[in-house]
Amino acid sequence: MLLTIVFTCDLDSRRMSNDKVAQNNMVSPSSSISLMSSGDEEVARLRDQIRLLSTEMTTLRRDYNGLKERMEADKLSFSEHLFSLTLPTVTLADTPYLNEPVELNGVNVILYGAVITNSEGVQQLAFWCGMRSSSSFDATLISKCAIVGYSNAAYNTGPFTEIIRLKEESSVMSRRHIAGVWNNIKANLTNINVKFTIKLVRPFNPSTISFDDGDNYVTITLGDETLQVNTPYVSEWSNFLRAYFSSDMKERAAGVYPIEDCPITDFREMLDVIYPTSKPIDIWNVEKMLELADRFIMPMLTRKCEVFLNDGYKHNxxxxxxxxxxxxxxxxxxxxxxxxxxxxxxxxxxxxxxxxxxxxxxxxxxxxxxxxxxxxxxxxxx
Structure with missing residues (x-):
């Protein structure tokens, strides 16, 4: 009997204790609903962020793979060839070309040589390249001529760097290498060997881009100022801006694309250079154009700067x-x-x-x- 009473009291006390705990931990229905709704909103917000980041990652991965493929293709567009000939075996005055055509990156290259007379009546030995291509892509040519055995020394010309404008199925001639006075060369003819080296870099993209004067414009912000740019045209020049304008980030929905840490004067200068206005590269803007070309991934702008830098007559x-x-x-x-x-x-x-x-x-x-x-x-x- 005592045991039963004690057990019953203990059970009651436990029940009362549990009721107190439940009462202390009790949350009102409105508070519970509030907690649940705020939690759901946070989960939804996180899901939206994950979805946005996943989209951005997909875009970046696709652009990265595209750039990687272009870089690999650019490596394949470089080729080099060495023409080597002994002058006694060549009749320069009557020979139309000095070698069979050599194909470099889709360009058939022939080495020409002739004795020419300059404006002062002096005969000189000259070499140059003739090029023919089945497709109208530009090529950058570096050519150098060395005559070994001329006056007991090596006579060097070049290297000359030039952008060759290739038109479909039409011949283009490179710059001439004036290799010395012909009478002096003839006196040492039996010992003379000519080495003519060419390096051809050919980016496989069109030399011109059509400018769309329709409604394909976007607004970019640079600091507190805004600027309208032609989307298709600028995208052809800049791999970075192409990806930026086509991404699914919030800027696309707003139609305004901010660009940080770039003065509007520099960006306008870049547009003047790449737009059909074709403002020339000069000593005042070349370094800034190189900087922007590097930042916005603009290989064609980089090449324009290189053409300028490799012409010693245009800068000091x-x-x-x-x-x-x-x-x-x-x-x-x-x-x-x-x-x-x-x-x-x-x-x-x-x-x-x-x-x-x-x-x-x-x-x-x-x-x-x-x-x-x-x-x-x-x-x-x-």
Missing amino acids: FTEIQLLIMADKYNLFLTRTNVLEKLISTTLLRSKIIKTEGYGTLSYEMKRAVDARYVELDVQEKP
């Missing part, structure tokens, strides 16, 4: 200044031109290695300089 940049720009913006043609025009170790030391700017060059660029130094050193040794 020093060799080290050109090499620093080539290093910073990965300008292969400029690097090649600068190093190959330095034809002695003395020039390489004075214009590159002993300058203050040499220390700022990357490890890869210094390796290229070292390789050129070794090449020249071997040539200079008896």
Whole structure:
């Protein structure tokens, strides 16, 4: 009996204790609904963020793969060929060409040679390339001529860099290499060997882009100012802006695309250069154009800058200044031109290695300089 009473009291006390706990932990129905609704809203918000990030990741992955493919294709567009001939085997005055056509990146290249008379009546030996292509894509040509055995030394011309405008099934001639006075060369004819080196870089994209003057414009903001740009045209120049304008980010819905840390004057200058107005590259804008071309992934703008930099008549940049720009913006043609025009170790030391700017060059660029130094050193040794 006592046991039963004690057990019953203990059970009652436990029940009362449980009731108190439940009472203390009790939440009003309105509070419960509020907590549930706020939790659902947070989950929905997170799901929207995940969906948006997934879309952005898909877009970025697709653009990355596209750029990777273009980079691989660009590597394949570079080719080099060395023509080597002995002058006694060639009748320059009557021979229309000096070799059978060589195909480089879809371009048939023929080496021509002739004895020409300059304006002063002096006969000179000249070489140049003739090119024919079945497709009208541009090509960048670097050509260099070396005559070994001329006056007991090597006579070098070039390298010359030029953009060749190729039209379908029509021949284009490159710049002439004037290889010296013909009478002096004839006196040493039996010992003379000619080496004519060409490097052809061919980006497989059209040389012109049609400008759409319809309603295909978007608004970009640069700081507090806005600017209208032609979407299809600018997208053909810039891989970055193409991806930006076609992404599913919130900017597309708003129709306004912000660009950070870019003064509107610089962006307008870039548009003046790439639009059909074709403002020329000059010493005042070339570095800024290289910077924007690198930032917005604009290979055609980079090439326009390189064409300017490789024409020594249009600027007064020093060799080290050109090499620093080539290093910073990965300008292969400029690097090649600068190093190959330095034809002695003395020039390489004075214009590159002993300058203050040499220390700022990357490890890869210094390796290229070292390789050129070794090449020249071997040539200079008896």
